[in-house]
Amino acid sequence: MSSEAHAHAEETLALREQFDTAEQQKDASTLGMWIFLITEIMFFGGMFAAYTIYRSAYPTVFAVASSSLNVTIGAINTCVLLLSSFTMVMAVRAGQMGKRNMIIIFLILTLIFGCIFLGVKAYEWNEKYVEHHMPGQAAFHLEGTPLQGPAKIFFSLYFAMTGLHALHMVVGVGILLTLIVQTRAKKFSAEYFTPIDISGLYWHFVDVIWIFLFPLLYLIDRHLPK
Amino acid sequence: MTEHIDSVKTYALVLIALLGLTVATTLVAFVDLGNFSVVVALAIAVTKMLLVALFFMHVRYSTRLTKLVIFGGLMWLAILLLLTLTDFLTRGWMGVPGK
Amino acid sequence: MTTAVLQERTHYLNNGYGLKSWLLTKDHKRIAVLYFITISIFFALGGVFASLIRLELVTPAGDLVSSETYNKLFTMHGVIMVFFFLIPSVPATMGNFFLPMMIGARDLAFPKINLLSWYLLIAGGGFAIFAMMAGGVDTGWTFYTPYSTTYSNTYVIATALGIFIAGFSSILTGLNFIVTVHRMRAPGMTWFKMPLFVWANYATGVIQVLGTPVIAVTLVLVFCERVFHIGIFDPALGGDPVLFQHLFWFYSHPAVYIMVLPAMGVISELVSTFSRKPIFGYPFVAFSSVAIAVIGFLVWGHHLFVSGQSLYAGLVFSFLSYFVAIPSAIKVFNWTATLYKGSISYATPMLYAFGFIGLFTIGGLTGLFVAALGIDVHVTDTYFVIAHFHYVMVGGTVMAYLGGVHYWWPKMTGRMYPEGWAKLSALFIFVGFNLTFFPQFILGYLGMPRRYHAYPPEFQVLHVASTAGATVLAVGYILPAIYLAWSLRYGPVAGSNPWGATGLEWATPSPPPTHNFDRIPVVTHEAYDYTAVPQEVEVV
Numbered sequence: 001m002s003s004e005a006h007a008h009a010e011e012t013l014a015l016r017e018q019f020d021t022a023e024q025q026k027d028a029s030t031l032g033m034w035i036f037l038i039t040e041i042m043f044f045g046g047m048f049a050a051y052t053i054y055r056s057a058y059p060t061v062f063a064v065a066s067s068s069l070n071v072t073i074g075a076i077n078t079c080v081l082l083l084s085s086f087t088m089v090m091a092v093r094a095g096q097m098g099k100r101n102m103i104i105i106f107l108i109l110t111l112i113f114g115c116i117f118l119g120v121k122a123y124e125w126n127e128k129y130v131e132h133h134m135p136g137q138a139a140f141h142l143e144g145t146p147l148q149g150p151a152k153i154f155f156s157l158y159f160a161m162t163g164l165h166a167l168h169m170v171v172g173v174g175i176l177l178t179l180i181v182q183t184r185a186k187k188f189s190a191e192y193f194t195p196i197d198i199s200g201l202y203w204h205f206v207d208v209i210w211i212f213l214f215p216l217l218y219l220i221d222r223h224l225p226k
Numbered sequence: 227m228t229e230h231i232d233s234v235k236t237y238a239l240v241l242i243a244l245l246g247l248t249v250a251t252t253l254v255a256f257v258d259l260g261n262f263s264v265v266v267a268l269a270i271a272v273t274k275m276l277l278v279a280l281f282f283m284h285v286r287y288s289t290r291l292t293k294l295v296i297f298g299g300l301m302w303l304a305i306l307l308l309l310t311l312t313d314f315l316t317r318g319w320m321g322v323p324g325k
Numbered sequence: 326m327t328t329a330v331l332q333e334r335t336h337y338l339n340n341g342y343g344l345k346s347w348l349l350t351k352d353h354k355r356i357a358v359l360y361f362i363t364i365s366i367f368f369a370l371g372g373v374f375a376s377l378i379r380l381e382l383v384t385p386a387g388d389l390v391s392s393e394t395y396n397k398l399f400t401m402h403g404v405i406m407v408f409f410f411l412i413p414s415v416p417a418t419m420g421n422f423f424l425p426m427m428i429g430a431r432d433l434a435f436p437k438i439n440l441l442s443w444y445l446l447i448a449g450g451g452f453a454i455f456a457m458m459a460g461g462v463d464t465g466w467t468f469y470t471p472y473s474t475t476y477s478n479t480y481v482i483a484t485a486l487g488i489f490i491a492g493f494s495s496i497l498t499g500l501n502f503i504v505t506v507h508r509m510r511a512p513g514m515t516w517f518k519m520p521l522f523v524w525a526n527y528a529t530g531v532i533q534v535l536g537t538p539v540i541a542v543t544l545v546l547v548f549c550e551r552v553f554h555i556g557i558f559d560p561a562l563g564g565d566p567v568l569f570q571h572l573f574w575f576y577s578h579p580a581v582y583i584m585v586l587p588a589m590g591v592i593s594e595l596v597s598t599f600s601r602k603p604i605f606g607y608p609f610v611a612f613s614s615v616a617i618a619v620i621g622f623l624v625w626g627h628h629l630f631v632s633g634q635s636l637y638a639g640l641v642f643s644f645l646s647y648f649v650a651i652p653s654a655i656k657v658f659n660w661t662a663t664l665y666k667g668s669i670s671y672a673t674p675m676l677y678a679f680g681f682i683g684l685f686t687i688g689g690l691t692g693l694f695v696a697a698l699g700i701d702v703h704v705t706d707t708y709f710v711i712a713h714f715h716y717v718m719v720g721g722t723v724m725a726y727l728g729g730v731h732y733w734w735p736k737m738t739g740r741m742y743p744e745g746w747a748k749l750s751a752l753f754i755f756v757g758f759n760l761t762f763f764p765q766f767i768l769g770y771l772g773m774p775r776r777y778h779a780y781p782p783e784f785q786v787l788h789v790a791s792t793a794g795a796t797v798l799a800v801g802y803i804l805p806a807i808y809l810a811w812s813l814r815y816g817p818v819a820g821s822n823p824w825g826a827t828g829l830e831w832a833t834p835s836p837p838p839t840h841n842f843d844r845i846p847v848v849t850h851e852a853y854d855y856t857a858v859p860q861e862v863e864v865v
Contacts (some may be wrong), residue, residue: 017840018432018509027289028434028508034292035500038299039538046572050557052307053314053568079245086241089282096231100291108285136554149562156555160546179511204282211274214248215267219255223263291507302535303620310571313626313638320636 468520499533525590600667677728684720709769760794
């Protein structure tokens, strides 16, 4: 490190009183975020368990229902989310190097990709509404299967899983906005950028959830004739 | 504390791999692989997860404790799924409805 | 130390007085006090519901309240006691207060999150109390579908939301404890020098973090079924209500260990202090906490033996359930072995510890009865089960909670409680508890089902005995509320270490200063090393 004294001043500035060293503080924050993420694994895990049970109970209905989803839009949206993960990790990298302008640029890019994802998601949900594929709708009907009950279960899972995923994205967007404001206020430096770092972990985690949701919801036995 | 700063090239390559795998998993879903299609889909998803975790989430450089935490989380997910399945997959064995 | 000196010194209680200094505090000790007040209120509330239940059951006819009201009473009793008293009980109060002190830290790793978790409990409790005021909820604390999703006309949504929010309070407490134990230990405080109370709370944190999210998402799904009419557990659509039970008990069985593990940690401290011996087989007791946390996640299906779960799954879960008995028994045997040739003193906390060991043993052993497939078919949903889990939760957790409160009272407040009254109330509680719940074992075995407000007259004698016991128990609970409040002002001033206990929390003055330690201690002694009892210079 080039200027020890400067670094030390920065450290003490951001060091909370219960910690002895900046390293201890960063370790604690990172560990805390990882533990939070495993609670998120279990949170989505409950729905994955329900998904597993019902897909094994009603494989053909799930295939028919899955084929009614728009796979092109789903795949494009997956790519948008992966791009947002890339820009997020670039923001963290800018944080590591202490380049504030780069942090802001990449955070804004991440924000834009995140919002595109949410916009597309909203479009898809609206499509489902128009097609009477919402389980709450009285006119619910899915073509191609006599088993309308299990079809409703598929779409219940679809809306619950993508809905809670989207909710996490909305929280992520809020976090990004906060980070942008904080970066503009010169809160971060190469010595202290922990909030960007652990927010990045959160954002990537939400991405990983989608990486599983996409094949599980959109890609069940697409080869079957509709 | 030594920070590991990966090169832009590394991240870009990971991104390309992720996008490629997305295309691959979409296309392979239209191929009839029987029961293997779900295995392939999950294998690709797990690969993507590993790429994101190891590179974007810096698990490569993480402490052993962090790795243990992640492993523990996945183990518990497996407990939830597998022990629940012990019920649902053995329901039919008795030949008595509901058992 | 005189009263004047006590008031002059700045400690966590007189470091700021206004309401704001409490409601915005980041001091783990003040947050512990906030929790203590909150859950005491919830305990009283749950106790009122319990009293009404017992009063109704004095006569065979359902004459005091209607069956609908009775359903709401036992539901609210369960919800309040489980989610708003037992889950936070030991960790949020004594854990919050003493875990950082025991490992030589100035505070928990995330003080703001700690305060947030208290507000979440308040918010969750607010929803639950709103549901009660508005007309109550009648699904039982278990919210079984499809009754909870489709048929019940009561305030399921508000209650589920309340539990959901309170769940996050619990998650954040656990997260904070885990990070604190990993990252905040004082120099020299290795894992095997930590007091067993810390081990127990650490293991509890693991359960809170891994289990609670699952009930959170389950309640979200129940919420969505009621509000948005999706159907995941709806049998009319081909859904499976048993799936709900799997997800519910994946959390709610380990939740039993969230309740009892920290209590076991308290007992380890008490048994060691009052027999002035290190805990026999320390590493076994430490690891048994972790073992209970892990194995506790593998046994939930024993709640589903008669729910339509496959028999093969029943076999697996029954078999696995027996394994929890091993680490639990290790603890009981090691506490007993610690007593052997110890210099035992019979102060109030130790009386509670004795109570715990005996009652928990009964609760644990009857747990083996109900984990056996064949016996469970006979006693499922009877008072046998009620008695079993009250022996664990009341005879275990509440006993340890009260023992811990008495043990650490001088440290928390700087005052001693009146020993005579305390012993009397401990006696009341022990006698009252057994009189209340032992007859319920017999009732259950004879076939009295749970959750009924009327019953055949043959059961009346036992029910009256149980209600009589509950009255004694109530007196036992009211007494401490009075004399502990009294002691805040009139109790004799306690020194820094009135019990001659080991542990870093006793190396600080009573009450402790805001940052616990003027200088972070360097730990050189093993846990429970009575040759090195921290002695502050005391002038009495």
